[in-house]
């Protein structure tokens with residue numbers, strides 16, 4: 015057991031940390047806080063990329079050093095020194111890629127203990143960590159968000175027996191050895207201080223009883239001080255009820271009579287609790303709908319900013335309250351209104367942040383402005399501001415640093431619900447967490463919840479959940495960009511990561527509210543997103559910017575990972591451009607992708623993903639950093655054919671040999687020669703090198719060097735294992751091909767003709783069914799006849815029947831069995847059949863085809879005026895490849911600008927050449 019961390023149990027026990035001894039944990043905290051305070055004064059320290067925007071005080075208040083700093087962590091390297099094992103090239107390590115189901119565990123209480131955008135449940139991550147690592151290994155997540163990778167790393171040590179049994183049984187069934195249980199060490203990083211604060215609290219041990227007591231005391235004290243703000247008189251005129259929530263409705267005007275209309279009063283059907291689409295005006299009776307109404311605004315002086323604000327007029331419309339265990343509803347009466355008026359006169363508590371939203375850089379700007387919200391405090395009605403301000407103050411005042419942090423972890427979870435972002439959902443079971451996730455959206459009806467209504471249950475649940483889970487001290491948390499991790503080279507054993515996925519979530523923007531409360535904001539310009547916010551053009555981020563940011567992060571991942579080790583990237587795909595950018599960024603950094611899987615939710619199984627498609631699906635990408643001296647040999651040999659075979663050899667070693675699904679062998683797409691070729695090309699491009707082999711040369715060389723089975727390529731030492739498994743199966747596995755462009759159409763024809771050399775008439779109907787809805791938008795649809803002529807051979811009846819046709823006919827037609835290749839009966843049947851050329855012939859054909867493609871590329875080059883609407887990707891790919899080999903980057907860039915942006919961004923091969931060309935010219939600098 016290492017002595018870096020010892021559990022902090024809140025007692026006064028001595029602790030050791032980074033080789034130092036302290037009388038208790040608070041002394042440890044004080045010591046490192048003092049050091050951090052000194053560091054913060056150093057302008058060089060603050061200059062680091064990704065440093066959050068916040069005062070020293072704010073950063074210190076969030077931090078618990080050396081385990082957690084709300085800025086780049088100066089002790090990260092020490093952590094690695096103490097816990098990590100130096101890279102040893104002789105240490106045997108081999109794993110196959112593993113796909114995981116990222117939807118597992120979404121109901122687990124630990125997962126639910128704190129929400130965050132696009133969380134990946136720890137239970138989904140655990141199998142991956144168990145698979146790739148040993149106890150004590152170092153796991154890294156640079157986009158850690160709420161730190162679930164850390165929770166998973168701990169869970170490997172603390173999982174209950176029932177869970178262990180379940181995993182062990184499942185692995186046994188798959189023929190895998192039992193996992194090695196035991197916690198792994200974890201390094202968590204995120205750009206956002208709000209995220210790392212959650213991650214730290216999830217992952218650093220705390221005294222659960224002390225927290226439960228402090229939480230209860232906090233809520234009791236709140237009751238004593240501001241309980242009066244949430245009282246209302248029951249219908250009996252004497253009993254005091256406790257308000258759970260008050261519903262506020264915006265007030266509109268009737269377009270007919272200009273009378274005021276309280277939307278909820280008129281539109282809500284009290285019995286069914288449904289909002290009616292149409293209802294009569296209470297003044298003139300004309301039929302109204304929400305669309306016909308005009309929102310009414312009132313002007314108010316904002317005492318905090320000194321400015322006059324125009325905000326929607328809101329009225330309290332309904333009060334839901336409790337007496338004992340019974341719940342009641344009422345319309346606010348005069349007492350309620352005067353209570354609210356009294357609260358409104360109270361000054362804004364100093365804890366409530368008055369920070370202007372950076373609308374020029376935000377997506378939500380117009381809608382928020384429309385609601386009169388310019389600053390963070392405008393999101394809270396006066397009573398909510400009083401309650402949240404007091405809660406924050408009290409939580410912050412707790413003397414024990416770790417308990418204080420956990421109290422804030424609880425209180426910050428109430429912020430969105432307490433704000434006007436919380437919608438009223440008349441049919442909802444509870445009014446807590448009714449804000450629209452992923453946006454700042456202020457609805458016309460707001461449920462203003464009392465702090466106890468939000469937090470009573472939360473406190474109990476947190477105490478119970480963490481008592482069962484009891485984190486052990488294995489994590490260290492850093493706040494900064496994943497593009498610059500303060501970690502030594504080759505120090506990490508495994509990376510699990512869930513990077514930002516393009517346009518869906520502007521994390522910095524969404525974390526702004528909570529971060530404003532903490533006083534430390536994300537360095538938003540490094541938020542790796544696609545951001546087309548309109549107002550501030552300089553702050554916009556294109557797909558190219560996203561890719562460059564991600565490439566910088568993956569390059570850093572590559573640097574810190576040990577050679578031969580793996581990275582799992584989970585990614586929720588909605589846009590082909592973003593998905594493609596991510597893959598390109600990964601490959602440019604040097605990673606080799608060994609598997610991309612998507613979960614088929616209906617069948618509960620994984621399928622290999624080999625094309626870039628824009629379908630909503632969760633993808634799991636397994637990639638590795640090559641080892642065994644591949645890089646070094648490449649540096650010595652350069653871009654030779656030998657280097658290409660060296661790459662293939664290394665890559666094949668990383669791939670699974672046989673996969674069985676539902677009692678059948680699965681086709682391992684990565685072993686397909688065409689995909690191997692693509693991987694090899696990516697590898698050379700990444701090394702700024704010309705690709706030394708054409709596709710047919712590659713295929714021919716491949717078959718000479720490596721054994722092939724069922725269309726898959728193996729290392730000689732792998733093939734026996736495959737043959738053994740294959741012998742137990744009745745059927746050979748088959749590759750599922752998705753035809754979306756000319757290239758995949760050729761691949762489809764190759765597979766088809768290999769199995770069944772056929773005449774044009776036979777191929778035509780089958781081929782046509784393949785050119786369906788999945789065809790790429792700008793890709794010209796090829797003529798079948800042209801495809802056949804350019805890529806395949808037709809037997810015209812002269813000379814012997816080619817072996818491929820001979821083999822097919824004699825095994826499929828009884829009457830043709832055992833005939834000589836020159837037999838007239840065979841010749842008649844074989845005539846006009848198309849077949850796949852042998853490697854020699856294929857090369858001739860390919861050369862001819864390439865010439866024709868390059869000629870067409872010249873036409874594209876000469877094209878002027880509007881963008882090309884329809885073209886052949888094969889022409890572009892061949893042209894780009896050719897230009898690349900001549901280092902003619904300008905041609906690539908110029909032609910790329912002639913085709914629609916998304917066509918370029920969606921094609922993996924084009925994008926790779928283009929991006930590399932950009933980075934090698936001024937345009938990319």
Ligand SMILES: C[S@@+](CC[C@H](N)C(=O)[O-])C[C@H]1O[C@@H](n2cnc3c(N)ncnc32)[C@H](O)[C@@H]1O
Nearest residue numbers: 133134157159160205495496512514521541542
């Ligand atoms: C998809 S979320 C990760 C969520 C996480 N899996 C969880 O369970 O909570 C992506 C994270 O990347 C962070 N991020 C964005 N740009 C970053 C950068 N340049 N460096 C580090 N983190 C970044 C965002 O703040 C966000 O928390």
